[in-house]
């Protein structure tokens with residue numbers, strides 16, 4: 001496609017201004033708050049707000065950021081009404097892995113590419129994905145052992161990777177799936193690399209090499225998919241066009257798909273893990289969710305029935321609040337501005353914090369408590385502010401896979417709870433690591449107790 005001119009161009013050497021005028025702690029240069037933030041990001045956020053207010057300076061991994069706390073800042077930055085915040089420049093540390101992806105584009109260029117991608121998320125297409133998912137989930141769940149402890153977190157990661165190869169890529173050959181998934185895992189691992197340069201033998205170096213290998217695989221697939229088509233996501237991206245008939249170049253397809261895989265995988269896996277953690281601890285809630293699913297009858301959930309899974313949906317929403325997959329995000333300031341009386345010169349890196357906002361007691365009372373009824377119409381805690389609950393971001397870059405992810409979550413939960421009651425020992429209650437993606441540090445040991453012996457796929 002012809003890429004439209006951008007008003008926010010990527011700026012290679014965007015100069016970082018001195019941010020000494022923004023309140024913040026005295027810290028060791030470079031190290032700054034790296035350790036405290038790495039070990040306890042939410043605690044660090046609330047502590048710094050108490051000491052410095054809702055705009056504070058923080059150095060992490062050698063980068064100094066202006067943290068804009070609270071829901072008003074989310075609204076201001078996400079909606080970007082003055083067109084001064086750049087995602088591409090704010091997230092440039094990840095460019096070696098994800099350049100060309102939708103979140104790594106700005107303004108008109110971003111809008112043009114997003115319009116094309118939208119074609120792969122239309123309702124009839126989503127309906128087909130659900131059919132693909134349902135079949136594959138049934139097959140994959142057949143391999144899960146029952147009556148003995150399993151670690152749910154690695155098991156669901158493995159399942160969603162294999163599901164992804166099938167539904168996202170239309171790849172079923174076991175060796176090819178294994179190779180692609182191994183490269184994908186190396187690419188994701190690089191997102192938490194301490195050394196951001198892709199040097200040989202570093203996490204980032206391996207991640208960038210994995211991206212190159214995946215790109216070659218995707219390029220090979222494009223030619224055949226453009227002619228034969230298919231219901232999988234990759235085939236849909238190959239033929240995607242906006243309303244004016246613009247599609248993408250092969251390189252665009254490769255870049256978008258590369259980012260999409262990562263955007264889609266970890267967040268959904270994390271959300272399912274958090275839901276199982278909650279249901280395993282609260283058998284009464286688990287029974288209610290199961291009853292809601294059972295009311296739809298036997299077999300996989302159908303597209304037209306998804307809206308009836310109201311409690312399941314609230315459990316999902318609460319999981320995203322309690323363990324936000326993207327707790328923090330970044331933007332770069334492209335023109336001098338100010339926020340709440342603090343100057344933000346061009347080049348400032350700003351961080352906004354949807355995760356901590358969702359753990360703010362003034363908005364969500366008793367925030368540590370897992371309580372799906374926060375979202376019932378009579379309580380509606382999420383309605384206290386337009387950005388009180390924003391695990392999917394907002395504005396132009398709001399998650400395009402929001403609906404897709406909810407379909408995937410409900411498709412899995414329906415089949416999982418139809419087959420199993422989940423039990424967990426009190427001593428197995430995990431600690432959670434909050435970033436980069438929330439994960440129970442003990443892998444979440446649970447036992448699956450079969451509900452119906454005949455629930456296996458024929």
Ligand code: HEM
Nearest residue numbers: 102103263264267268326329391392393397399400401405
């Ligand atoms: C629980 C599931 C998910 C969560 C919590 C989530 C969260 C997010 C967030 C917070 C953003 C915006 C980031 C920012 O503004 O800095 C985003 C963007 C995005 N997400 Fe998701 N995501 C999820 C699932 C998915 C899935 C399943 C897909 C694809 C199938 C997807 C594709 C994308 C894409 C392409 C973007 C970039 C959008 C743009 O820049 O216009 N996400 N997601």
